[in-house]
Amino acid sequence: MEQTIEKSEIDLKGLDFLTLLDYSPQQIKHLLEVAIDLKAKQKQGEQTPMLQGKSLGMIFENASTRTRVSFEVGMTQLGGHALFLSPRDLQIGRGEPIKDTANVLARYVDAIMIRTNSHETVEEFAQYSSVPVINALTDLYHPCQAMADLLTVLEHKGKLAGLKLVYVGDGNNVAHSLLAAGAKVGMDVVVSTPKGYEVDPVIFAKVQDAANETGATISLCTDPKEAVKDADVIYTDVWASMGFEAEQHEREQALKAYQVNEELVQHAKQDFLFLHCLPAHRGEEVSDTIIDGGHSVIYDQAENRLHAQKAILASLIR
16 A cells, blocks of 8 residues: 655654644654554564663553553564553652652653653653653543554555544543644544533644644534544544543443444445544444444554554654
8 A cells, every 4th residue: 555654854862752732744744654664674574673772661650451562562672671660669659759750760761651640740751851751641642542543544544634534422632632643644633522521622722723734624523423424534432531430320321422333434434444542342432333343443553552652762762
């Protein structure tokens, strides 16, 4: 398949990766280019020890499957080493200031990856760390996931600009990062949520500014059937993200009309792709027939976390 990514020489060494809004369209396309190259080499059995002797500190404040495994394996495939650090392993879990933890860790490792509930925590780490800080998930953004999503769509559709991606469900961190990703690469994005579950208006305003520069159209919609009309890609996520488990029943009632099922996808293009960042609650936000059907590329999407994150690591670490 011919992919619409042009060769480019862009130096991202030493930069943080907190949100795609911090990156230019050219920088994002460069990361995708690197991911495509690294994935091809891995499939061919070619070694890529670009980070020989380098170490990644991985701070996890909540559970993870894809993030931990993909970052650890990614560093190994790049010739480096990853250290798993839970709050139990760090003095930060006992009240040490982030400033001190960030300054000290930066003396030991070549980059810091953080998965935390608070985006302010990641920003504070970046403020005090002398090595790149990578946002592996916060309450506001999930940029590594969005890079894997872009890579997946590019592989299956051959382009990004001009496509229509529709996100249906809760206006959460994944929705925010998809809006940012689409705005940066010229892909139209519609987010369909019920009232009370909209995306953050401040983030939406920032995304709108980015979209104005690339010509992408971003919009919000409460009617999921109207939203998915002529969609190239349909995306959903769990209705109760981490931190909102206590609202599970309430959210099920509010979002039940937003399930991605056979009826809803009838309004999309016949060759639409279905994406889900996983883990999924089959029978809630998506029906079995859709997530396990022929339009679903969720496992390609999950695999691409590895390749997209390797591109980020290889590009940022000095």
